[in-house]
Amino acid sequence: MAQVVEITDKKYPELLKKIGSIAPQKLYYKGNFCDEIFENCLAVVGSRRLTSYGRRATEQLITEIAAAGVTIVSGFMFGGDEAAHSAAVKAGGKTIAVMPCGINIIHPEYQAELYNEILETGGLIISEYEGNFLPQTWSFVQRDRIVAGLSKAVLVTEASLNSGSLITAGYAKKFGRKVFSLPGQIFSEVSKGTIKLIKEGAEVVTEARDILSFYKVLRSGVIPGLTRNPGFVKKTLDSRFRGNDNNLGSLEGKIIDWLKREPMEADAIARALCVPAAKLGMTLSLMQLKGIINQESGKYYVD
Amino acid sequence: MLIKVPSVANLGLETIKVDVEINLASRGLPGFEIVGLPDKAVGESTERVRTAISSCGIDFPAKKITVNLAPADVPKEGSLYDLPIAVGILSSVLEFAVPEKSLFLGELSFDGSLRHTKGAFLMALFAKEFGFEKLFVPKDSANEAATIKGIKVFPIENLTQLSGFLLKRKNIEPVVYKESQNLVAPPAEFDMKEVLGQEQAKRAIEIAAAGGHNIIMVGSPGSGKTMLARALPGILPPLNEIESLEVTKIYSAAGGIPPGGSLITNRQFRAPHHTASLAGLIGGGSKPQPGEVSLAHRGVLFLDEFNEFPRSIMEAMRQPLEDGYLTISRSKQRVMYPADFMLVASANPCPCGYLNHPKKNCICNQNQIRKYQKRVSGPILDRIDLHIQIMPVDTNEFSDNQKNSEFLESSKAIKQRVVLAREKQSERFKTEIIHSNSQMKNTHIKKYCKLAKDVEQILRQAAIKFQLSARSYMKMIKVARTIADLDNAEEIAISHMAEALQYRPKTYESA
Numbered sequence: 001m002a003q004v005v006e007i008t009d010k011k012y013p014e015l016l017k018k019i020g021s022i023a024p025q026k027l028y029y030k031g032n033f034c035d036e037i038f039e040n041c042l043a044v045v046g047s048r049r050l051t052s053y054g055r056r057a058t059e060q061l062i063t064e065i066a067a068a069g070v071t072i073v074s075g076f077m078f079g080g081d082e083a084a085h086s087a088a089v090k091a092g093g094k095t096i097a098v099m100p101c102g103i104n105i106i107h108p109e110y111q112a113e114l115y116n117e118i119l120e121t122g123g124l125i126i127s128e129y130e131g132n133f134l135p136q137t138w139s140f141v142q143r144d145r146i147v148a149g150l151s152k153a154v155l156v157t158e159a160s161l162n163s164g165s166l167i168t169a170g171y172a173k174k175f176g177r178k179v180f181s182l183p184g185q186i187f188s189e190v191s192k193g194t195i196k197l198i199k200e201g202a203e204v205v206t207e208a209r210d211i212l213s214f215y216k217v218l219r220s221g222v223i224p225g226l227t228r229n230p231g232f233v234k235k236t237l238d239s240r241f242r243g244n245d246n247n248l249g250s251l252e253g254k255i256i257d258w259l260k261r262e263p264m265e266a267d268a269i270a271r272a273l274c275v276p277a278a279k280l281g282m283t284l285s286l287m288q289l290k291g292i293i294n295q296e297s298g299k300y301y302v303d
Numbered sequence: 304m305l306i307k308v309p310s311v312a313n314l315g316l317e318t319i320k321v322d323v324e325i326n327l328a329s330r331g332l333p334g335f336e337i338v339g340l341p342d343k344a345v346g347e348s349t350e351r352v353r354t355a356i357s358s359c360g361i362d363f364p365a366k367k368i369t370v371n372l373a374p375a376d377v378p379k380e381g382s383l384y385d386l387p388i389a390v391g392i393l394s395s396v397l398e399f400a401v402p403e404k405s406l407f408l409g410e411l412s413f414d415g416s417l418r419h420t421k422g423a424f425l426m427a428l429f430a431k432e433f434g435f436e437k438l439f440v441p442k443d444s445a446n447e448a449a450t451i452k453g454i455k456v457f458p459i460e461n462l463t464q465l466s467g468f469l470l471k472r473k474n475i476e477p478v479v480y481k482e483s484q485n486l487v488a489p490p491a492e493f494d495m496k497e498v499l500g501q502e503q504a505k506r507a508i509e510i511a512a513a514g515g516h517n518i519i520m521v522g523s524p525g526s527g528k529t530m531l532a533r534a535l536p537g538i539l540p541p542l543n544e545i546e547s548l549e550v551t552k553i554y555s556a557a558g559g560i561p562p563g564g565s566l567i568t569n570r571q572f573r574a575p576h577h578t579a580s581l582a583g584l585i586g587g588g589s590k591p592q593p594g595e596v597s598l599a600h601r602g603v604l605f606l607d608e609f610n611e612f613p614r615s616i617m618e619a620m621r622q623p624l625e626d627g628y629l630t631i632s633r634s635k636q637r638v639m640y641p642a643d644f645m646l647v648a649s650a651n652p653c654p655c656g657y658l659n660h661p662k663k664n665c666i667c668n669q670n671q672i673r674k675y676q677k678r679v680s681g682p683i684l685d686r687i688d689l690h691i692q693i694m695p696v697d698t699n700e701f702s703d704n705q706k707n708s709e710f711l712e713s714s715k716a717i718k719q720r721v722v723l724a725r726e727k728q729s730e731r732f733k734t735e736i737i738h739s740n741s742q743m744k745n746t747h748i749k750k751y752c753k754l755a756k757d758v759e760q761i762l763r764q765a766a767i768k769f770q771l772s773a774r775s776y777m778k779m780i781k782v783a784r785t786i787a788d789l790d791n792a793e794e795i796a797i798s799h800m801a802e803a804l805q806y807r808p809k810t811y812e813s814a
Contacts, residue, residue: 265694271500
């Protein structure tokens with residue numbers, strides 16, 4: 001059911017044609033191939049070893065950007081790409097996955113669920129390779145030029161110094177597209193690439209507005225269906241506990257104060273606040289149920 | 304001349320009587336032969352008996368000697384028939400009567416002395432049940448057999464001493480049972496107060512010990528998983544009388560009781576390496592021997608580097624984890640060994656081990672991590688009640704007070720709480736076949752863990768938020784019950800349930 005568009009076709013994306021002689025001659029695709037989807041594209045690429053920070057930042061930024069109508073383009077690899085696609089799909093936005101393999105193959109295979117979700121939500125899967133062509137080392141790099149070529153701008157979420165994400169950013173610069181970079185910690189291996197980009201003049205992104213203002217599609221206000229805290233849980237729990245145990249409330253406050261500075265693991269909180277592990281565990285569970293805090297890779301953070 | 308000397312054969316944990324029939328025929332060429340399905344060790348008995356008797360200065364009879372081990376169709380194994388065979392021959396040579404209502408067991412040395420032989424405890428149990436009054440066993444094994452009251456256990460040093468006794472020329476004092484020194488709870492390798500930090504993990508270990516829950520610890524190398532596990536024996540309650548007998552039986556059958564040892568009163572800590580064979584871990588062999596899971600009965604089975612254990616071994620552990628025993632079937636026999644242990648597993652989060660490590664970078668990609676974590680069998684993880692993540696501890700972050708072990712709780716203090724919680728459970732389950740919270744099935748949970756409305760509501764909300772499976776839902780109730788027991792509370796309160804949720808199964812996602 002895969003279809004094909006030639007470079008001579010009217011349907012062929014304008015922006016991609018502009019990259020010149022290296023533009024793919026044919027594009028095989030599945031899904032919703034239309035002019036609107038190519039109108040405002042943002043490439044979002046990131047390390048295969050995305051950190052919890054990278055994932056959180058991607059989710060937060062992309063949810064808003066995709067909901068505002070910008071199409072998220074990425075390479076369908078696990079890690080940074082997958083986080084970007086998923087966030088776009090969940091936000092009800094559109095997303096394009098550029099595959100490094102033949103159009104009939106899903107790579108990596110275990111992301112088949114995401115693959116189907118992209119198609120079901122009106123997204124698009126494209127590849128310059130036909131049939132059952134297996135991904136090769138070089139085809140990943142070739143794929144990167146299409147990701148950059150389709151997009152007005154590229155956002156690099158996390159990248160190490162020899163990362164494929166930097167190759168995509170390199171193509172973007174070559175094609176004269178804008179490069180956004182997410183700042184990270186200087187010690188993190190996967191922030192070294194993004195920091196390098198910033199030094200070279202990429203624009204720093206700290207909120208969705210930074211990118212949306214570039215696309216001039218800034219839609220203000222809360223996006224429906226995306227409220228974070230499940231209110232009903234919070235309400236029932238709050239009324240019950242605050243009445244029963246007054247200490248609990250103040251302990252919660254202290255925990256929040258600490259977590260606002262940086263995500264911490266339970267043991268570190270226990271030591272900082274001098275509370276026994278049993279009591280802390282109980283409080284953390286309840287706070288998590290109320291949706292005040294969240295946990296990822298062993299550390300708690302304020303939502 | 305036909306002589307009968309009674310002994311036993313141990314098939315797994317079952318004991319049957321074996322009559323050692325010795326025929327000394329004056330006609331025929333001199334010889335010495337054993338029939339009745341002897342294995343190699345039993346067959347070689349002829350050489351040991353012949354030499355031992357000669358060493359005692361007694362002329363070995365130049366007759367055609369045939370030994371039959373009856374019943375003839377049960378395979379006999381081991382060296383325990385040396386003594387009954389020697390006694391039979393000596394009774395013919397020295398002309399004494401084999402004492403009645405007696406059982407003989409023991410391996411002979413060439414110099415005529417007796418060596419420590421496995422199975423003495425099982426024989427004593429058998430003797431008690433079937434009305435035998437006297438046991439003749441090697442001196443080193445006597446303490447083991449003497450644990451059963453109402454039986455005279457004669458410690459035999461060598462054949463000369465024994466024949467003197469049977470000729471009523473000398474006396475041998477029966478052994479009086481005394482608790483042996485070498486098996487009384489060897490101290491745990493670490494005291495809990497030696498473990499710096501790891502507050503949550505320590506608490507989880509305490510809960511696991513109190514309710515007999517299985518626990519898995521996931522963390523980077525050097526984060527202290529093994530140390531925590533090795534500190535666990537120090538907070539476990541001692542075995543009660545019945546449990547003690549159960550464990551001693553298994554050790555007696557496996558030959559795990561050292562010379563001079565007797566009842567095992569402390570919970571065993573078994574830590575097999577991941578290269579152990581299936582038969583070694585689960586039990587087996589052509590004559591099924593108990594494996595590590597049975598040797599850990601009523602104790603702890605610690606599996607370090609859990610992901611490295613072969614899939615076949617993990618799957619084979621499902622029956623003992625579910626039922627508390629396992630059946631080993633062979634074409635010739637079927638043996639049931641109890642294997643009711645507490646599983647303590649530890650694993651790295653990824654192949655390189657440094658996923659989520661605060662200082663070091665993980666070099667694995669997501670695909671490798673997925674593959675690595677998938678190596679632990681789902682059904683086994685499903686049977687583990689407590690899941691904890693262990694973070695490496697940076698001692699520089701501790702204040703002097705926090706570093707000073709005097710301020711940390713010792714194993715002794717934790718053990719007291721654990722013992723109290725276990726007592727509450729024994730009281731609760733006194734009419735049931737189970738004895739700890741971890742063994743509760745759904746019917747028990749309904750009966751003993753009634754949840755107040757608000758507690759149930761919390762659990763339901765958590766089930767949605769944390770996507771708990773139906774089985775995990777039940778596990779949370781069991782763990783909450785144990786936490787309530789540690790708190791000496793009759794009802795499961797919100798605080799207990801909320802704490803239990805901390806130990807829910809988690810996926811150890813990308814860094």
